[in-house]
Amino acid sequence: MKLADHGPQSRAEFLERLKHIGAERYHDRHPFHKRLHGGECSPDEVRAWVVNRWYYQSRIPMKDAAFMSRVEDPQLRRVWRSRIEDHDGGTDEGGGIRRWLALAEAVGLDPAYVASGAGVMPATRFAVDAYVRFVRDMPLLDAVAASLTEMFAPKIHAERIEGLLKHYDFADDSSLSYFRNRLNEASKDVEFGLNYVLDRADTLEKQDAAAAALTFKTDVLWAQLDALWHGYVEGAIAPGAWRPGEGLAIRSPELAEVP
Numbered sequence: 001m002k003l004a005d006h007g008p009q010s011r012a013e014f015l016e017r018l019k020h021i022g023a024e025r026y027h028d029r030h031p032f033h034k035r036l037h038g039g040e041c042s043p044d045e046v047r048a049w050v051v052n053r054w055y056y057q058s059r060i061p062m063k064d065a066a067f068m069s070r071v072e073d074p075q076l077r078r079v080w081r082s083r084i085e086d087h088d089g090g091t092d093e094g095g096g097i098r099r100w101l102a103l104a105e106a107v108g109l110d111p112a113y114v115a116s117g118a119g120v121m122p123a124t125r126f127a128v129d130a131y132v133r134f135v136r137d138m139p140l141l142d143a144v145a146a147s148l149t150e151m152f153a154p155k156i157h158a159e160r161i162e163g164l165l166k167h168y169d170f171a172d173d174s175s176l177s178y179f180r181n182r183l184n185e186a187s188k189d190v191e192f193g194l195n196y197v198l199d200r201a202d203t204l205e206k207q208d209a210a211a212a213a214l215t216f217k218t219d220v221l222w223a224q225l226d227a228l229w230h231g232y233v234e235g236a237i238a239p240g241a242w243r244p245g246e247g248l249a250i251r252s253p254e255l256a257e258v259p
Helices: 011-025 031-037 043-068 074-088 096-106 111-116 122-137 140-151 153-167 177-200 204-233
Strands: none
Touching: 011 140, 011 177, 011 204, 031 043, 031 153, 031 204, 043 074, 043 096, 043 111, 043 122, 043 204, 074 096, 074 177, 096 111, 096 177, 122 140, 122 204, 140 153, 140 177, 140 204, 153 177
C-alpha cells in the first residue's frame, strides 16, 4: 500500500516527526558551528561568518513581508507583523538587523560595508534568495512550516552566547545582544507557527509538504555553513566574496582568544 493511502499522522506523531528533522538536520550539528562555538575560528573566519550571516538576517523581514502580501486574513497579518518589527525595529530604536551590525562593528568590520552586502558569497546569496522565493511562492502552510527551524534556535543561541563569551574578547552584552533578544522572540514565534502548522496539516499530503518545507529550510541554513567552511576554513574563497583585510573599521580590534 502506498504511503499516501494512509491517513494523517496524529498531532503528537507529526510533532515528533518535525522535531526529528531538527535533531538530524539543524545546523547546530555543522562542523563550522562547532568550530565557532569552541573558540577555534580565526578572527577572519569570525568576520566571514558575520558578513555572510548578515545577508540572511537582512532578508528575514523581506521574506516575512512577501508572506504577508499574500495573506488575506487580517488576524494572521497582525500576528505575523511582529516578526518584521523584531528584525527591522522602529524608526529610532534598533531591531535585530541593527543589533547584527553592532556585532559586525565589534569584530572589527565597518557596519556600512557589511550592510552593503558587497562581500556575501555566491552560495550564501543563492541559498537565502531561494528561501525568500520559497516563502513568496509556496502555499502558506509550507511557508509557515519552513519557519519552524525556530523551534531549534534557542538551543543554538544559548550555546553561541556561552561559546563566544568564553573564547573571544569581542564578545560582551552589547555585541551579543542579537542572540539574547532572539531567545525570547523566537519562542513567541514558534508557539504560533507550530500551532498553525499542526492545526492545518490535517492530511498526510499536507503533513508531507510541511515536513519537506522544514527540511528545505534546514538545507538553506546548512548550505550557508558549507560555503563558509569551503571558503574560509579550506581557503577556497569564491570570486567576489569577502577577503581578509576588506571592509574593516578604521580601528580593527584583535579577536584573540580570551586567556
